[in-house]
Amino acid sequence: MAIEGVPNNMLAAQVVQYNKPYAFNDIPTPTSLAEYDLLLKVKVASLCHTDGMVSAGDFSTKLPCTASHEGCGEVVAVGSSVKDFNKGDRVMAGIPFHRCGHCPDCLGPEEFHHYCPNLEGHLGVTTQGAFAEYMLCDARESSRIPDQISYETAAPMACAGLTIWGGLVNAGLKAGETMALVGAGGGLGHLGCQFAKAMGLQVVGIDARDPGLDLARSSGADIVIDARIGKEKVVEEVKKVTGQKGVDSTLTISDAPDAAALACAITKMHGTMVQIAQPPQVSVPFHELIFRDIRIQGSLLSPRLKSESIRMLDFVAEHGITVKTNPFFGLKAIPHLVELAHSGKMAGKGVVIVDEDEIRKEKERRGIA
Numbered sequence: 001m002a003i004e005g006v007p008n009n010m011l012a013a014q015v016v017q018y019n020k021p022y023a024f025n026d027i028p029t030p031t032s033l034a035e036y037d038l039l040l041k042v043k044v045a046s047l048c049h050t051d052g053m054v055s056a057g058d059f060s061t062k063l064p065c066t067a068s069h070e071g072c073g074e075v076v077a078v079g080s081s082v083k084d085f086n087k088g089d090r091v092m093a094g095i096p097f098h099r100c101g102h103c104p105d106c107l108g109p110e111e112f113h114h115y116c117p118n119l120e121g122h123l124g125v126t127t128q129g130a131f132a133e134y135m136l137c138d139a140r141e142s143s144r145i146p147d148q149i150s151y152e153t154a155a156p157m158a159c160a161g162l163t164i165w166g167g168l169v170n171a172g173l174k175a176g177e178t179m180a181l182v183g184a185g186g187g188l189g190h191l192g193c194q195f196a197k198a199m200g201l202q203v204v205g206i207d208a209r210d211p212g213l214d215l216a217r218s219s220g221a222d223i224v225i226d227a228r229i230g231k232e233k234v235v236e237e238v239k240k241v242t243g244q245k246g247v248d249s250t251l252t253i254s255d256a257p258d259a260a261a262l263a264c265a266i267t268k269m270h271g272t273m274v275q276i277a278q279p280p281q282v283s284v285p286f287h288e289l290i291f292r293d294i295r296i297q298g299s300l301l302s303p304r305l306k307s308e309s310i311r312m313l314d315f316v317a318e319h320g321i322t323v324k325t326n327p328f329f330g331l332k333a334i335p336h337l338v339e340l341a342h343s344g345k346m347a348g349k350g351v352v353i354v355d356e357d358e359i360r361k362e363k364e365r366r367g368i369a
Helices: 049-055 110-115 151-171 187-198 210-218 231-241 259-266 305-319 331-343 356-366
Strands: 009-015 023-028 037-046 070-078 090-092 134-138 178-182 202-207 223-226 247-252 267-275 295-298 325-329 349-353
Touching (some): 070 134, 070 151, 110 305, 151 187, 151 325
Parallel strands (some): 247 267
Antiparallel strands (some): 009 023
16 A cells, blocks of 8 residues: 555565675555554664574574664554554654553563463564664554654664663662673663662673773763682672672673673672573573572563563653664665774764755754754
8 A cells, every 4th residue: 555655666685595794775655554554764773682693594594584673753654443643753663563452461460461372473573673764563552752762762762671670660769779780881881870870879890802891881870890810709899889789680781601690709698690692592500599698589671571661761861861772874884883893992872864855954953964
């Protein structure tokens, strides 16, 4: 079905073979909307660690698949049952796509809804994503972007922001308590440092890369520790600043083989380690887990996904949370972004400015050179 002002075809960066570079294809614009769909004109999309897993075939994604699950844009069409979005709205696309609505997770508490096993897919992971000029998303999972937040900030919030926010929610700490982040200087970690500081927490940032240590420091971490000094010395340093007890909770964002073990070792007895990173194995010595009664909480995206998305975006707007971005202009610049990401030298998040004219105008409106 034709939509006024929307072209019949669009450019998309797609996974067409596992372990091969993205292909740039001219494909039909998705103009057939289900009842709760939004069609967005993509403004900015960003690259995530999970995109590499998709390209490697870890999710057995049906190919071809348009990449990226971190996207945002302007609504150009709405499905027949959509009531809370209108054409022209600025939207952060929710990752889950078409929950079944009748399984135990869908019928249970809101924090379980995004675990629905019968989802039609996850954007850019098992169904079409944001590395394109237009994308479909599910209005029930998506959120309006506050005026104070730029598209360049909003795109990484769709996954990186929500994932680290969800970890903080699951940790359940109160102002004045201490949070450590293992992997504090990455795309998620530097957001976590800012979120935690704005929540009134004392923040210990741990990383093993010089750019990561610098980013954790500039993102507000009170104490920054280089993991390369070794586990025992990291534990000593953490105990020095916590009255010998360890931090109240730790978020593990690094997928290094020993990251989870380090995270548990610096967490106080009876404390909680929230596992966010997705390494092949999560390994913790039994004496940390059992003798010290460490609670390990797995965390995917965020509990109460829709309501927490809105709460997170309002928090970002209120506290001026910023994303350290590495912007690349135009979809065909994606190979250069992937190269930077794989080099290990990227600090923060890599983003693709899809609608260059709109982002230029947005910066002019905000008085940004």
